[in-house]
Amino acid sequence: MxxxxxxxxxxxxxxxxxxxxxxxxxxxxxxxxxxxxxxxxxxxxxxxxxxxxxxxxxxxxxxxxxxxxxxxxxxxxxxxxxxxxxxAGDYAAINVVDETIVIAGAAAKLPVVARTTAGYGLTGFEWAVGVPGSIGGAVRMNAGGHGADTKDALLDADVVDFAAGERRIVPAEELQLSYRHSALRTDELVVGCRLSLSPGDERKGKAEMAEIVQWRRDNQPGGQNAGSVFTNPDGESAGRLIDTAGGKGLRVGTAEVSAKHANFIQADEGGTAADVLRVMIEARTLVEFAHGVVLQPETHLVGFTDDEVPWPS
The missing domain is CATH 3.30.43.10 (Uridine Diphospho-n-acetylenolpyruvylglucosamine Reductase, domain 2)
Incomplete structure (x- = not known):
């Protein structure tokens, strides 16, 4: 230190x-x-x-x-x-104003935002009900699923720039949101955001969310994982590429590619981050050799050196 x-x-x-x-x-x-x-x-x-x-x-x-x-x-x-x-605390608040505008603190859980907005009869954020993250993280990486993402609803973000010690409201277009990416630096903190949703039907919204939750239970593993490991290449599925390259079930030490969904890695209780990273690297290598496709990581790596990670941080 x-x-x-x-x-x-x-x-x-x-x-x-x-x-x-x-x-x-x-x-x-x-x-x-x-x-x-x-x-x-x-x-x-x-x-x-x-x-x-x-x-x-x-x-x-x-x-x-x-x-x-x-x-x-x-x-x-x-x-x-x-x-x-x-x-935490004040930064987990969710408020609906002006009928269709939602102000959410960055610590608000995505499933809670989805259910709260649906409860107000709003539509456009149902996809988030099965995503185990926070709205701040969703803004940072333009999280999404089921054909939608954060960018679709985002008006602006409340951001603290720790390098300059400044806080400002950043319009969504300035964040340069694209597939699982934003222009935010690691020393910029999202503390809240505004979403613009549409009037909808509460009953339909709840039914759609129930289907999403069930789909995730049926198709994605539980246990110790961090969701999708790699982003999907254009027109392809990272999970399918790993599966057809022979990566499903690949194990290194205390971590393995999920047998339920090949774009998930599960860690054993008492496992190591080094083993998880090794599985990521080996699965990526298998896909490159089998399909000529270089997968890009979706998982954010913290504390690793450039020598340990064979892709740009």
Whole structure:
């Protein structure tokens, strides 16, 4: 831990008290349930805490990482030598205004946003009912499913730039959202967003969500995984490519490609992030050799070195 990071942590201990902890196990905070420890984590649950964190971090250049529900990341066994920012409290609020405009805090769970908006008779966000993430993460990666994605409904995002110590509302078009991608940097934190939905039928919305939940139960594995490992190439399915390349059931140590869906990797209880990464690499290599297609990762890797990861970070 470098001296600048130590100074930031000490300042935050003075400013936010027990909302910051050091040497935090990350495995229990992610859906893979593997990985090492973070140097520190601060729980940001109100405006005052957010302001204190922004002031302490601004201009320091320390590594900063946002943690939502940990459903799309793999943390290295060595951990993360930086500050983890975990939104909660006020930042989990969901409010419907002007009949079809939804204001959601970044910590709001996607299934809760989907069910809440459907309960107001709004349509356009039913797809999110089966996605185990938060709305902040959905904005950052333009999450989606079942023929829709976050971009379709997003008006703007409330973003804190930790490099500059500034907070501003960023219109959706400035985020440059594309398939599972945005222009947001790692030191930019989404703290909320506005969605524009359409009037719909509450009963139809609930029926559609029930079908989505059932489809996911039937077609995707449970257990310790982080959802889709690779993005789908144009006109193709990453899962099908891995399956037909012979990757389904591929195991390395404590991790394996799911027998239920080949674009999911499952980690054993007490497993390692190194094994999960190795399975990712081997599955990707199988597909390249069999089909000539280079799969791109959807899972966010944290704490790994460039030497360990054979694709641009």
């Amino acid at each position: 470098n001296s600048v990071l130590v100074a930031v942590i000490e300042r935050l201990m003075d400013d936010v008290g027990d909302k910051i902890a050091v040497d935090v196990p990350m495995g229990a905070l992610t859906t893979y349930r593997v990985g090492g420890r973070a140097a520190a984590m601060v729980v940001v649950d109100d405006h005052e805490t957010l302001s204190a964190v922004a002031a302490a971090v601004a201009g320091t250049g320390i590594p900063v990482m946002t943690l939502g529900r940990g459903s799309n990341m793999l943390v290295a066994d060595r951990g993360f030598d930086g500050l983890v920012i975990h939104l």
